[in-house]
Structure formats: structure tokens, C-alpha cells
Amino acid sequence: MDNEKKDSVIVTASDAVIDDFEGDEKQKLAEMRKHIEEIVLTETKENSDILDSRYSEFIISKISEMTAEEAMRILSEAVEYHKDDFNFPQESYEKIKVLLGGIEASGLEADIYDLELRVEASMIKHHSPYPEVRAVTDPVDDPNVPVETIRVYILGSIWVAIGAFINEMFDKRQPSLSLDSTVIQLLVYPCGRLCQYILPDWGFTFRGTRHSLNPGPWTYKEQMLVTVMVNVGANWSNFVSYAITMKLERFFNQQWVGFGFIFIMNFSTQFFGFGLAGLLRRWVVYPTKAMWPTILPTLALNRALLMPEKKQNIHGWTITRYKFFFYLFIGSFIYFWIPSVLFSALSIFNWITWISPTNVKLAIITGSFLGLGYNPITTFDWAVINYSKPLVVPFFSVANRYVGVLLGGILLMGCYWTNIRWTSYLPINTSSVYANDGTKYNISKVLNEDNTFNRTKYMEYSPPYITMGNLMNNAAGFALYTAVPFYILITEWNVIKEACVGFYKGIRSRNRGSAFGDFDDPMTRMMKVYPEVPDWWFMIILLLSLVLGIVGVAAFPTTTPVWSIIIIQIMGVAMMIPTAIVYSITGYQLGMHDLAVILAGYMVPQNGMANMMCRVYGYNVDDRAENYIADQKMAHYSKVPPRSIFRAQLWASLIQTFITIGAIQFLMDTVPDFCSLSQKNKFVCTFPNSLYADSLLYGVVGPVRTFNQTYPTLKYAFLIGPLAMIPFIILRKWGGNKFKYVHPVLILSGVQKWGTTYNLSYYTPGLYIGFAFMWYIRRYYLTWWTKYNYILTSGLTAGVAFSGILIFCSITISQSEINWWGNTVNSAGVDGARVATLHQLTEGETFGLKPGEYY
Template structure:
């Protein structure tokens, strides 16, 4: 055993080396080496973070590599790995400590020369030939078959079909509250029988076009084709981000711009989609190639893919012998059936605000514990997986989730202090709402202050009211604006090596066009990917240029009141901020949305125009969101070892189909009676569009100058506070890594910002319990079990509620069949359910806030 005096952090797994070695484990190490199988298994167990290797089916592969590795090579590999992962928060601390101890030499290692030699080469073999991250090892293999068919006719046909279906359904249902979607997990399940049907019934014909040929049916449907088709359909499953914005521009309850027809929607859709595709090619150097870019959010998709199509060896892992495929089917069925209860039969189980129900007319109880008007301080707020999984607790790393949750707890306390002290007149509004109010306590009536072109009428504004926001939304804005500049500075400093390597790689690729991007990376995945041709940078740059040109033409051809130079400016800002945001997302699973930044910039660029602010915000956010979608799928392809050029062609073709399909779905949605109204009978409320409208009203129509100077001046200082705070906090973490290793300040600040947009602690508390259980306890105590089952549990539960939600919507909710009883009515009863009660009544003078003549 390793000595505790040496500083090695032991866990129960490490200490449990006396357990008898099973026959399955002996079979997993079946090659002849200078050490017997039992010794090797004992050393793997002793490591504490390699248990998954024994159940992976590739233990003999590593032992074979171990046998051919010299001590000198092992030392070189581990020296590089320790330097590369020195500030990598996802790199297991036990692995870091063990490598440090091994590199101190045989004398410092108290296990003797033989075991030192074995452990040194075993650790180096893992670093060189696989991933150091257990979560990546659980979904990837250390070997590849480049001859396996990928870009086949049947994969394209099935993928494009589901792009059209998923794109149309997801775009249309997106406007409904609550909405469901054909997620990546759902689409994989639908793609599988299609692929197997094609493999069975398509004729085995071969077609030739010039020097190229392709087989109509190249054999059994394989997991690479499955993943390729899934990546294609993900373009449709992600729906069009512009769809969030088009109702705000077009519908009469918002800006009512009648000129925003199908052609305008199609052009803006093209701009957003293709700019995102082009930008993903630049981002790949930061978030695809580096092994530190783990992308925890995409790992369940890959695990599900392998579960559906790759057979596994039956082994006893912590008493479990059930296969991943069987477990998936059981949990999928259970989730499918159970979701009928919280989604239709007893909706109170979904938003289980039981403390507020006990005192329905008590304001203070509703504010603190409520799930609608309140902050959600409730130890058991939901029994609904769709609510629990909002924060993806079985996907995100434990440190990331807990940082955000602790930040949310602190944010809730601060918000209560703000509200009860009536900061900025917030006590005259509900505490946790995104609705903008006027000085009379009503929702702000924008039509009273805008002309027909959506431009502010100064005299009308002076005669009516300034806009006021809730304490929750005020804190949301302050924390997110702090996070923008903090993240930019902090991530750039902490990941400067990654930025430097990516910049050098981009320069060398332009200078030496035949060089490989993978040459500068030494991890096993990049080495294997050298077998495939890369996508030239100019392919991506073409679509960047194409999108900018279309944006300029569109803004000029329609009465948008938005200068062309605004498109160039917001694109440049979006690209600058997107790189650190994507690095953050790829390592922590936390996505820092920058959509509000575009709102402020739009307000400064075109003061007084809500429509111009809306379009500038849309350009900035669409670029960000679409780029994230494309580049995450490229990382998925990297893990699955798909040819990059095939993936590019698949994404491009899918995008062409998607822009037309989703634009048509938007047009159909526009024709729905009372579309986006909160009285719409089928609940097509367009909830996020209302929030966007609020932001563009506050910072666009009224303008950031009036907002910052007269109403909420602290907001503008948050940008400076964030930038200045990043430097000392980075050096504190660098100075005290032992105590602050797992503190991530950007994610912590992000936790403070969970309020004010319709969400609260109710969506995070149960997830925190599951994160502690799965992502900490089981991952550190039962790694082999965790590696095999965790992502399958998450994927199966999510797929079950998605299919169940589709059935419930089509059968019971599209044409509403109301089930009225206490369990369904309680969620809308009382102060918490009504979501309109304020702490203070309007003063006797008839209004609250600034005195007349002081807000102009």
C-alpha cells in the first residue's frame, strides 16, 4: 500500500485490496507478463482510480502496452502529463498525487523496486494510450477501426429524415410551456431501428460516380454510423435559436413588426446557423483537440450509443451483473410510465412547494420557500426528473455542481436581504420575476412609449413611468455582468497555455497547410485521429464570411433600423467572449450565456430602438449558441473517432435542411390563435420570448444610459468589478491549490445568477443530493460501477420522460383535457401560485419609485 506519510490521498477503494480477485478480473488480464495477473489486478485496485479498466474489456490491452514500455519512456510520459494537467480541475487528485510520488523516484517509493517498476509503467500506459479521466474512459475505447463504414447513404438518409422531423417538432413545441423536445438520447433510440431496418432490407448495390463508389448497404448497422446519423440529427434537435426572437419581433403583443415575414426569418436563420458552423472550426483548437476539454454534457450521448450497439462482457461489479442495455430498458420503461404522474395526474409532485402550501396566504413563507414567486428554500422541492435534470446532476462534475449550488444558496440569502430592505423599490414587486413593472405596480406597457417603428417617444416616456425590475432580476443582471468580465480575464489567465498553443496551431496550419493539427497533441485520441483527413480552415472561414455578407444585406434590405456596422461589431464581440465561455463549458459543464451582453451593446449602438436592440442581441446570442451546438458535436465525433470531413459534410447538409424546416415551423406557429399570450389555451406562451422582450425594453427602448445613470447605476460597475476581481482570485487559487483546488469562481458566480428568470433553488436542491451520491461518493468509492452505469441512468430517465411527454402532449394537452383536483390545482393556489403579490402596497400617492421629473 502507498504510505499516507507520503501525502497520498487514500479512499476506501484504495484500501480495499484484500478483497478476493474474481475469475472475471483474472480473465480481463490474460496476457503473459513478468508479473502475474493477480499482482497487476492488485496494483490497479491500489491506484483507486483505475478500477474501471478491469471492467472495460481492455485491461489486457494496457498490460500489453505496459510490457513494451521502458522505464525511461514511462518517466517522460508522466513528466509531460503532470505538467500538462498541473492546473486541470478535472484531473483526478489521486492520479496527480500518485504521479508526483512516482516521479520522486524509487527511493521515495516505499513499495520496493519491482512494484515501483510496475506501477510506473502502468500509470504511463494509461496516460499514453487512453484518457486520464474516468468519465471519458467509460465512453471511449483505446482502439479504433478506420475501415468501419461511417459516411454511408443510409446514414445520410436516416439522419436527414430525423433532421426534418425533429427540427419541425422541436421548433414548434419550443414555444409551449412546459415544452419537451426530441433530445439527442431520444433521437438515438429512433435512429437505431431505422438503421437496422435499412441494413436488413436495402439491396446490396454499389454505385460508382467517377473515381468514387459507395455501397447502398455495406453490412450491419454499426455504432459509427449510428453516431454519425445522431450528429446529423442533432442539428435539427437543437432547433433554431432565432426562433426565440422572432415572436418578439413579429407578434402584436410585443413589437408587432409586420414586415418580418417568412423571408426575413429564413435569412436570419441562415445567418445564425452558418455563422455558428463557421465559428466552430475556429473553436475546435480550444475545445475539441485538447484532452482537457472533457465536455461532460455530451458523454451520456456517447454512452447510450455504445450501449445500443456494442456488446459488453458480463461481469460482477459491486454485486451488479445487469447489462447496460437491460438497465436502460428497465429505467426507460419506468420513467415513461411514472412521468404521467407529475406531468398530468398529480402536477403538484413536479413543483412540490409543500411548505408554501401549508401556509398559502403567508407572504414570507411564499417568498422564502415557494417555487414560483419565491426562492425555493425547500429540502424536498420536486419528484419530477424533468425538474431535477434541469441542472444535469448526473452529468456535470461534482465540483462544478456544488460550486454553483453553494453560489445559489448565497445568492438566495443576498436576494432576501435586498428584497426585505426594499433595495431599489423592489419590495413593491414580487421578489423573483423577470417581468418589468411600471411605477404603479403593473406590467410595463411598452405601447405607451414607443412609436410605430419601435423607437422611444421621449415625451410619452416622461409622462408615463421608468421601468422597474424585481430584486431577483436585478441580482441576475449584476451577477451575470460580473461573470462576463470575470470569466474573460480569469479563464484567459488560467488557461493561457491552451490559448497560446491554439494560436500557434492556427498560425502553423495557415503557414503549413499540409501539417496536421493533431501533431501538437500527444493524447491517445488525437494520435488515433491522425488516420483521418482534417477539415481545412478555409472551409469554415468561407461560411463565416458568407454569414456576415448575408447579415449586412438583410439589415439593409428590411426596415430594421439597425446599421450594418452593428453586425460586424457584435460578431467580433461574440467571438472574443465565446472562446473563454466555451473553455469553461468544456471543462465544467456550466454554460455562461452572454445573451444579455448583446442587449446592452444593442442599446448603446442604437439608442432608443427596441427592435434594433433585439436584432443585435439575436445576432450575438445565435452565434454563441449555434457555435456551441456544432462544436460540441465535433467533440462527440472526436470521442467516437469519426472522420472530421464526413462530420463537416453531415453538419452542412443537415443545416441546409434545418433552416427551411424550422423557418416553416415558425410561420406555422405565428398562425396559432393568441400565440404567445398567457391565455393561449394550448399553453403556447413563448415564456423565453417574454424575458427577451423585457431585456430589450429595459436596455433597448429605454436604453442603458437611462437605466444605468438614473435607475440601476450599480449594474455598469459590475463589469469593472468582475475584471478586477479575477486577478487576485486567480493568484489566491494558484497560491493555495490544496485548499482552493475545487473552488471555481466563475461557476460560483453563475450560481448567484440562477434567480430572476423563472428559476430558483427548487431546480437544484434534489440535483445536489444526486450529485453528492453519484458524482462524489460512488465515483470515489465504486469507480467501476459508476463508470458503467451512471450515464446510462441519466440517459434512460431523460429518454423516458421525453417519449412520455410527447405522448401526454399529443393525447391530453394539445387539445387540453383538464384534470381538475387538489393535486393539480394546488400549484396555482395561494400567494406562491398566483405569483403577483408584493411585500409592500403602493403608497397613498398612487405610485412608487423616483419622483416626477427625475428619471428623464
């Protein structure tokens, strides 16, 4: 039998068809059919009845159509493209290299070698090289499935409003809780199903297309579009945190900050991020390497809810994803009451400090509140364990960042014990700013009535001093600002260059309109049937939002020059490409906003408000824009039309702009002692406190005084950053795969995690969980991991979020308490008081620079 006929039989043959052949030919066909099933099952990470699905038949047909020559070409290109790809499975990479070595090198029979070669090539060409992505996406698409329906906008608007209000409130809590997309997906699904049964088939026809209230069954794409709306709109808004810092009496006490100003700036920053995100699609949405691991649980949950699933036996597990999610959700919902209400010591499990509660040194090293958190068992609370997203981001990311946190903590400890720059007179790891008598810095003592710097008052009072943790945070952050663009431009130069050329062509030729033509991966090929959103649409939104922001800055007493805002914007756009590339590959978002603080300190010296206004755009670049991009990638994986995503994101952002303002006003009006580090219900406002500290240090006092007088060595961190990258670049270029998973940017970003109210105790449990699931189980039980891992994190997170909301509404607001040892032991000692220092000041004693040493 010739090869063409044999391939046809292998692809289409049932056992009955194979029975038509006889003897050795029949046995050979059956063996090859079985082998190809095993290969496809392994590559798709599914089990049992997969070959009866549309998915498997598509893949097998492509295997049959592919020639050996084409397969060799595809695999050769893949080996080159993925040679330094952290997410590409190492075992698959080595297997491909063996296959490229030829039949003799593979040790396989000719027929089996040919099949193996074509299977590997087909999976890459027609689906995805990453098992994580193959687990939550399809290699086929049906453009006729309803997507942008009326009921999508109705449900999306409702849940955006609910999610935005709740998330804005709980973002100010530590640890924060959120009604994230995994939770809202669960709520949207029954609403969508209900709509398909109760809504009438009323509609209208527009431009040849009928739009109905009820076009039929609730679809997977409708679910995804609502999820994208919620993911964009039901997020906390960055500018309202700035509004808190501006308005509250404990911060800048600017009572003129009201609805009008907050709305203009909130609107401007939100839509500036949206416009910028659209322009960056060529760099971080369409490239295959831009895997975006953080969005995969969302895709997995939607598939569990809407995609039919056959009962399978995977390592003894037969439970469906749907049931598995709900069992986890219920269990997590019930259990969270224990560490949150009934036995809170299990949440912040600083058990080592219980040995000697008044021992300051023990609290500083092992404490979870005050200290560094060097403790092997720090929590039994999923809200704390999940802080580093250990079941979402790749384990190499978790491990690299943990190494950075660990090493940074050791360095921090050594500097603190030697009293570098008088830090031993202060707590070791907070973002607060202090005067030279150890009290919180009172900004009003060095300001004029117009909130500008008064040098005479400053000389009479004190320079601002920050903790050792905050110094570590600043030093690592400064190093990152120069290290990231240096490292990424060298290691990802080809990707950046090709995207820049494509962007220029797209802007130059408006009628060309689409970036899809520059990419030929499977996902993009499927998306080419839909009209793309032209780059100039996003450019218009970006420019309009910038103009509105400038109007807001100029119309209100912000004391901020317009030119300073424009410069910050240019800087932010330039930094966005390398940081977004890191985020899309590793799953970690790098905070690059502090660079705006320093530049503003030089451009508009001695002005805390101007410093805040410049920073808001610097922060927006590396936060809001990356969130929009991630959702565009999620739509890309789901084959949701680009223009549907464009309209949905715009509408969701508009709703969120209004709702978040109301939420933050509610908090400021109703929560006593709001944003205090000792706030009873943990509404400590980590980010607003950090904003205030940085604005004092680099805005009011200014970087000149900070770098030249108080902390003169800090400025050298900008030089250390790129210098530290050089050895890693050399290792990556000449060390081969031995050093593939060592990522210096992630290690440095781990060092930067100090100086907030978080410490090692929030990262250690994530390392354990990440190793167990994202390395060991993924490596040795890949079929189970692919089916259940993302459902596991979704179920646990959803249960915690729902439980946290109920606890807040029933227990927290009523200020009810359960007073017993399990709820007081972790806060009864020095660690719980959060004020202990290594060196104590006597009454009237001060530390730091003497009068005359600062000006």
C-alpha cells in the first residue's frame, strides 16, 4: 500500500476499516494508528475519547497532510526560535533536537520516526508549542458563533459595576481581596444561561445583521467577552489611590480634591492606558512567546463552565472540571472563615515569635508583621499563599523572584544590624517616612500655604528618613529602570525590531489597518477572518486622554507644569515595551513607576503635588496598559473578534471610571482611622502610604537633597543595574540551556519587594506550592496538571473572595470580634505592635544629619 493511502487510513480508520486489511499490513496499520493516538494524546495532554472530537480529527488530518520536509523546516525554525524560551518544555525541546538529528539519532523505526516528526511539527504549526496554552484553547474556530450580543452588554455592565465597587474597596486592605475574573465568571455563567431561557427573541436588523435579545444558547465567546469586560472594568483604579493620598488629612490634606478633578484624571489615566495597550499588540499580544500565563486560569474556568467534557480517568481521577471547581469553591468558602474570623493566627502564623513575644531581634528576623518573615511555615490562609500566584505563573518565575526576596532580605538584615544611614533607629521594613526623632514625618512642618517647600522650616524640623526596607526597595527599583531595557533590548532585539517596523508601516498606511499580516502563528491565522482594529484608532484615544489629563492638571490647583506631564508620558511609553515583554513571558508585572517620581523631583523640585501628578501617568503606563494588553491576549486565544473587544473594553472602562470614585468616597466617609497602619480591619492602604513616602522623599525634599545628602550612594544603583546584567547576558549567550531559567530581572525585582508591608512570609508558602504543582506535578503528572491545575487555583481563589466579602459585610462592618488566644496571640508581642526598632532613642535624642550637614 502506498504512503498516501496509508496516511489516509491512519487518519480516518476505525477498527472496522482496519479489519478490511489482512496479515502484517493490518497489524502495522493498527500499531501506527495506536501510536499516533498516543502521541496526540500526549501532546494535547488529554485522555481517552479525544480522538472522537473535532479538535483531534483536525490535528490528525494536519499530520497526514504534512510532509517530512515541511516538518523538518518547522522544527528547525522552532529550535532556533525557542532556544531561550523559558516556557517551552525542555523535554519537548530536547526531543525535537533528537528528531532533527535523523532516524539513526532517534533510535526509532522509520515509520514511527516519520510520525513523531510530523506530530511535533503539526502541534507547533497548527496549535501552540506550550502545553498550558493547548490545554485551554482550540486549534479551530467557528466565526458564526454569537459574540457581541445585547445580553453581553447588559450582564457585562452590571458585573463591571459590582466588581469595580467591591474591588476598589478591598484593594486598600492587607492582604487584599478581589472579586476577580474567576469569581465573576462563576456568577456570569448562570446569568447567561438564565438569559437564554427567559429573554424573548426580540431584536432589530442593522447593516444586514440581526441583533436579538436572545440569539440562542449562551456561548463560550459571549462568556469570554463578558469576562474581558469585567476583567478590565471591575479592577481597582490607580488614580483614586492618588486621590486618597492627596485628600486625607494624614497625607497631603488637599480638601479641594473632589469629584470633578478625580473624574477627569481617572478618565484620562484609564483611557491613556487603553490607547497605549492597543499600540503594543505587535510586541506582546501577537508573538507566540508572549504566552501570558496569568490569563490561563480564566480561560480554563470558562472552558470548564461551557465546553462539553467527557468523563475521563486521569491518574485515577474521574471528576469533571466543573464539579472539581465547585467542590473546591465550597471548601475554600467554608475554610476561609477559620483563618479570617475564628483563628486568625493561622493567617499570619508568626509562631516563632510566640516563643519570646518581647524579643525584638527575634521579631525583626522572623516576624510577619514587623519583621522580615524568615519562617519556614508562615500561613494556612490561601489569601496569603496566593499572593505570589504560585499556581499561575511558571515555577521558574516564582523561584527567581523568591531568590531575589531571600537574598535581598539577607542583605537588608546585614545593613540594618550595622545601622547603615541610621536605619536601626527605625522599623526595618515599612514604607513610612520618619523625622530624626523617630516619629512619623509631619509634612505640614516643611510646607508653605501653597504646599511648596519651605527651607527655613525644613532646617528647623528634620530631613525625612526611610527604613532599611524602603532603601532596599528604592535601590533595586533604580537598578531595574536601567537593567530592564538594557537586558530586554539585547535578548529580545529581533522581536522588538520586527514589531517596530510593522507598527511604522501600519501607521503610515491607514488602509492597511491590520497587524495580523506580520504574523503566521496558528492563533493569528484563525483571527485573520475578523477585521482588525487599526493602530490609529488607539492613537486617537491615547492623544485625547492625554489632552484631557493636561486640562485637568492645568484647571485645578495642582501646581504641576504641563510640560512635565508630557515628558513623563514619553518616558513611560519608552519603558513600556521591555516591561510588557517581561510580564507576557514570566507572569510578573514590574513596577517601573518610581522613575517618574525621580524625574519629576528634578523637573519640578520641592513640590509634592506635582510629583504626585507626574507619577500617576508613570504608574498608569506599567499597570493599566498591561492589564488591557493581557485581556486582548485572552481574547486572541478565545478567537473573540478584535473590534468586539475594542468596544467592550471602552464601555467597561467608562463604567469603572464612575464606580471606583464612589467606592473610594464610601471608604473615606465610613471607615474609621482609614489608611492608618494600625487600622483595625486591615484597611492600611499600602499603596497610598507608599505614594506619600515617595512624594516626600523625591517631591518635597527632592532627589538632589536625597541623593547628595541623606542617601548619597543610592544614585549609583542606576549604574549597577546594567552592569549586573552583563554576566547573565554572557551566560545566556554562551552557557546554553544550563542557565536558561536564571532570569536576572526577576531576581532583581524580588529584591525590590522589600520596603512595603509585605515580607518573606508572603512568598515562602508560594514557593512550596509552586514547586509542588508547577514543577513536580507538571513534570511527572502532566495530564492531571493540564486538566485540573488552573481549576484548582480558580476554585480556591473564588471561595476566598466570596467568603471575604461575606465576612466584611457581616463581621467587619459591625465590628464584631471573637476574643480568644487564637485571635490575639499573633499580635500580642513585639511583632504585632509593629513599632519596635533595634536601637532605641532616649527622650530628646535624635539621629541622622546634624544641622549644617543638610540644607
